[in-house]
Amino acid sequence: MTCRHSDHGENRAGTDGVIERAPVVDRRELFGLGGALLAGGALGSLFPREAHALTEAPVPAVENARAGGTLDAVVHPEPPTLAFFMNTATPTRAVVSKIFDGLVDYGPDLKPRPQLAESWETSADGLTWTLKLRKGAFWHDGTPFTSADVQFSAEVVWRRYAPTAKRIFQYLTKVEVPDAHTAVLTLSKPTPVIINALDVVAAPVLPRHLYEGTDIPNNPYNNKPVGTGPFVFKEWARGSHIRLERFDRYWQSGRPFLDGILWKIIPDVSGRANALETGLVQYGERNPVTFADADRLAKSDKLVVNKDGYNGFAGWLWLIPNLRHPILGQLKVRQAILHAINRDLLVKTVWGGYATPATGPVSSLLKTFYTPDTPQYPYDRKKAEALLDEAGFPKQADGWRFKLNHDFIPFGDDYRRTGEFVRQALRAVGIDVTLRGLDLAAWTKNVFAEYNFDLVSSWGINWQDPQIGVEQHYWSKAEAKGTPWFNASGYARPEADKLLEAAQTETDPARRVAIYHDFQKLAQADLGLLNILEFRWFGVWDARLRNVTNTFNHSQSNFAHVWFEQSA
Structure with a gap:
């Protein structure tokens, strides 16, 4: 079965600059945290011996979804950079995964779910991977997403810069694009792990028109990224916050539900606990508070403390x-x-x-x-x-x-x-x-x-x-x-x-x-x-927030399906 989405929209431009509120030390971006890299899917999907196609994984239940509201979230520590294709720090990943979509995403069962790739097929010998790409997806500056972006990313970004892709795609010999929505990857040796490494961070897809022919490590869009995801980058006020706004022409009709996400940078762990308890922020992932505070906050009827949604974040x-x-x-x-x-x-x-x-x-x-x-x-x-x-x-x-x-x-x-x-x-x-x-x-x-x-x-x-x-x-x-x-x-x-x-x-x-x-x-x-x-990771969030745990990793969920329930 090939999965398709017929509801699309045009893109709305919108990328503002970075607001500097504190001195920026260049070495933070050069030697920033490189994050821990990719844990266990179903064996059947890892070792294809014949043609397969992605089937549409169940989307989170949204029958009573309510659109609107800005999510105030905490990110800790402050990302060293937003150049996620070079530096896979967990704080970087948490922010950028809302701005960019990957070729696929993964559910709590670790099975692949379509994002920019609607389907895939693998040859019987495992040497050819054919990706059918989504039509009607746009970059946030209004440029259509096409197979040329995948080809450029695979040939240049994966081979030279992306830490995981450099290893996973070491046997990649060529990328052909027979049309604007098909990319064919040819390998010299079978690489069965590929199906578990097509997500936004492991196999990042960058906008060719903004990166080709540039000094990629120093491209100005590294820290004011233009993606295809449900949220548009608007502002990075160093030491304070990173602001994202809803991309109202996202490829999936009606998504995202949230109007935006404001990532607040709160270095002090007691400050994060206080912000969650008082409602200053409504979401924190990857152990945002101390264990003692987690036990205490779990007793509140206004907050959820939960270890779900980390199945792939072992x-x-x-x-x-x-x-x-x-x-x-x-x-x-x-x-x-x-x-x-x-x-x-x-x-x-x-x-x-x-x-x-x-x-x-x-x-x-x-x-x-x-x-x-x-x-x-x-x-x-x-x-x-x-x-x-x-x-x-x-x-x-x-x-x-x-x-x-x-x-x-x-x-x-x-x-x-x-x-x-x-x-x-x-x-x-x-x-x-x-x-x-x-x-x-x-x-x-x-x-x-x-x-x-x-x-x-x-x-x-x-x-x-x-x-x-x-x-x-x-x-x-x-x-x-x-x-x-x-x-x-x-x-x-x-x-x-x-x-x-x-x-x-x-x-x-x-x-x-x-x-x-x-x-x-x-x-x-x-x-x-x-x-x-x-x-054993845990997250803390507002009890009104829905569809938070329908993910393999809180740090990489794009939050397109997350929404606020109306207060009683």
């Missing part, structure tokens, strides 16, 4: 050891660090039960690919001390074995407290740890551009498939100095590369799962990353 937190470091490069030291940390207590005391200890690099939420059969390092202080002794680092006269700096990701109090917990645990076994709280720009530059760190705490996302969200941290060929979230540890193991590369082109579902099981065992034995815990 996140985990890890420590990145700099394997170039003469001490952290030793496996026994890394094993000792994990044995020294009581992760059950960390989950209980710092994460309020909104997490669970990780068993490896693949989240247990990603049921298709997950295996618990991996090496484990349970809390055992005596074992940790024995391993450090064996590694040649006995306690000195002052009680310390060696010194380390620990730089926690500056995303809020939970991450600082996690850093403090780790510091105390390591000091208890004789490792003198200095906890450093850097600003986001300095932290990202140190970690991903200069590799100037000892031990870092950070987090990432599995997404629908390990190839999208896990591979980049362990594949030696993914290391890209200066690109956030790509193998900063320096892990390089030929056996791991062999497994990851085999999974990239394996079209047998069971064999591909088995490959990833073998990879998890190897990764957890090598400890290129020290996997600490899995997240």
